Amino acid sequence: MKSHLSLILLSTLQCNADCEYCFESKTTDRLTLDRLGELIRKVLDYMVEKSLATLTIYWQGGEAMLLPPSWYEQANDLIRREAEARDKQVFHSLQSNMLAYNTRWNKVIAEMFGNSVGTSLDYPNLHRKLLGQGPESYNEIWGRRVREARAAGIAVQVIAVPNRATLEIGAERFYTHFVDELGVTEFQVNTPFPGGEATAAKQELPVAEVEKLSRFYMELAEVWLERGYHHGVRLGPFDALLQHFSHEPATLPCIWGDNCANALVSIDARGYVAQCDCWVTSYPDYHYGNIFECSSLAELLKTSPARQQFNERPIHLIQRDCLNCDYLALCHGGCPVRTYTVHGSLFEKDPYCELYKALFGQMERAARELARARVAARAMAA
Secondary structure, three states: OOOEEEEEEEOEOOOOEOOOOOOOOOOOOEOOHHHHHHHHHHHHHHHHHHOOOEEEEEEEOOOHHHOOHHHHHHHHHHHHHHHHHOOOEEEEEEEOOOOOOOHHHHHHHHHHOOOEEEEEOOOOOOOOOEOOOOHHHHHHHHHHHHHHHHHOOOEEEEEEOOOHHHHHHOHHHHHHHHHHHOOOOEEEEOOOOOOOOOOHHHHHOOOOOHHHHHHHHHHHHHHHHHHOHHHOOEEEOHHHHHHHHOOOOOOOOHHHOOOHHHOEEEEOOOOEEEOOHHHHHHOHHHOOEEHHHOOOHHHHHHHOHHHHHHHHHHHHHHHHHHOOOOOHHHHOOOOHHHHHHHHOOOOOOOOOHHHHHHHHHHHHHHHHHHHHHHHHHHHHHO
């Protein structure tokens, strides 16, 4: 029985960047501490009702660091008090573009976020920009802030999204840039999707180039296995897949969850509730409701027609597309929002299906080869 809930909490919908492929609709809304208290009490009461023991809050935006460190210190105290009153555990994770980072953040990052922060940078960077400036300025400021954070002892994990230029330079150059040039030893490569309002940049994303994208992912996996795996470099989703196929505990990306509606919810600074940050900021027709306008989160989720569609998705996929797939128990049909942004429906399989299957097969073979190598090494040492 699952006893954990994940909450993607958008503390503000403001942003200090102007990324051309962003799926969010930006506003000036910010979450007040009073409203945070009401929101958290309803979330924790839902956990009591459902016998859920732990909560992880993924603080995002907009840009989460546009609220000051003092706000998060007060938020941390407020949440701790409410959780202790209900005998619940709460963990916090911070995702930021790092553009507003300075040393005033060090204390709250250490105390609330485990001295760790997640951020994003693409290579080559075509679409992440500052307001009124180009990618070069973004890269320069991002790099400076990340170096400062590392100097303060903060662990920085990076998410990258491939674009067409990424496929042109290839996996070797991509890996070298992050690991050898930037010193990044923990990063993740996410597949692109054209969520939110249509833009020219989203039309240029390599969404339809699944074959090319598959080759890039498989080449990147080989580079990592050769140059990073034995040297402590963590590269997602390859590392988690290797653990999975090695029969070790693994935390797989949410895109391959059995049904993300079972254990994940997102709430934005206005109180709107949806499946994840992609849905709550981009697709109001798929909002479950507003947490400030309901008596309980449990009732809101139970009566939401939009959430019912998410719950119905797995059976539709099994009936139509995925029943005979060898990796159904691992993939479950993939990501709903990637599906929706490409097909306009929840009831299709993920557009990256062929990429996933190729990657699963590759990492399954790699796990077998590593297992054989360990057995051989033990036999020689005996």
